[in-house]
Amino acid sequence: MASSHSDPALDSLLLPFTNGALCWPDGPVLFLRARDGAALRQFPLSQLVCEQSFKPFADELQRSGLQVVPEASPATATRYPLVLVLPPRQRDEARALLARAVALAAPGGIVVASIGNNEGAKSGESDLKQLAGLGGCLSKNHCRVFWTRPLDGSHDAALLDRWLALDAPRPILGGRFISRPGVFAWDRIDPASALLAEHLPADIAGHGADLGAGYGYLSAEVLARCPKVQALDLYEAEARALQLARQNVSGHATLAQVDYRWHDVTSGLPQRYDFIVSNPPFHTQSRADRPDIGRRFIAVAAESLKPGGRLWLVANRHLPYEETLNAGFGQVRVLAERDGFKAIEALKANPAVNRRPAR
CATH class of the missing domain: 3.40.50.150 (Vaccinia Virus protein VP39)
Structure with a gap:
């Protein structure tokens, strides 16, 4: 059962797919810092691989039958045509997460992120643009959703490595x-x-x-x-x-x-x-x-x-x-x-x- 709580960032994250700005892929979709919600029910849930380290959110996802993994690592061979991200507020942690999303995207894949306006939306959009360039953005629900162009290896590799290290213990x-x-x-x-x-x-x-x-x-x-x-x-x-x-x-x-x-x-x-x-x-x-x-x-x-x-x-x-x-x-x-x-x-x-x- 989908969470009954209002989640504007999640609703906004999926907006580009519901309004036709982006196409939902056929293959597996990685969702970093995933949260459950009614908006997800518009898409095949069996495609979703959800990473969530916060137990209440992970439990909600599992109760809805979604696949939850403890961590998706760039060290593995798995790459995804679509990586969805709900970045956290702390900027170093958010930058590391965006870098990992780019690293986990397949060639030609895209990264889509959504952040509340009062949670650092402008900074997050600027960071993804600096790292990999932007393919588009939208504003709704007091949030911003923004995404890369299809990734072809043209991202800033040195910056990606630096940002991946920002979250290291x-x-x-x-x-x-x-x-x-x-x-x-x-x-x-x-x-x-x-x-x-x-x-x-x-x-x-x-x-x-x-x-x-x-x-x-x-x-x-x-x-x-x-x-x-x-x-x-x-x-x-x-x-x-x-x-x-x-x-x-x-x-x-x-x-x-x-x-x-x-x-x-x-x-x-x-x-x-x-x-x-x-x-x-x-x-x-x-x-x-x-x-x-x-x-x-x-x-x-x-x-x-x-x-x-x-x-x-x-x-x-x-x-x-x-x-x-x-x-x-x-x-x-x-x-x-x-x-x-x-x-x-x-x-x-x-x-x-x-x-x-x-x-």
């Missing part, structure tokens, strides 16, 4: 971590996570989880500061970030068992935990505020903690999380506030302790 913070553009707070320690890490008590113990682990900073701090932790599961919806977390956290000397899970936390967790830490997302990939995502993280944490289990959470001070915290936990207290953030500890009620004695 690299050392940050003096080599303490590995990261890459596009990942949340990719080249720094997020101040909210740093505040929470500073207030983690050393007596955290047992089997825990990090919800929305990013490139692994908070998990690394838990393992470094809390020697009684026996196991830690990292949940992260963005596979590109989880790959980095695997490198960053596995490099810390620890006796704890660590597991890495590509998972949409909002769908719930598969087991129960002694403790949970989280710096939950509160916006979409387009940076629109979505406090409901953070509230769902809190509700899932409450569902997934054992009685007496503890949640350590950090959030923007203005976000309306109190009602959800009070509904799911027996005790809630603010540990610290700084730079517009608040670190919170929440204790899940233990029925055996809180139950009134029988009369």
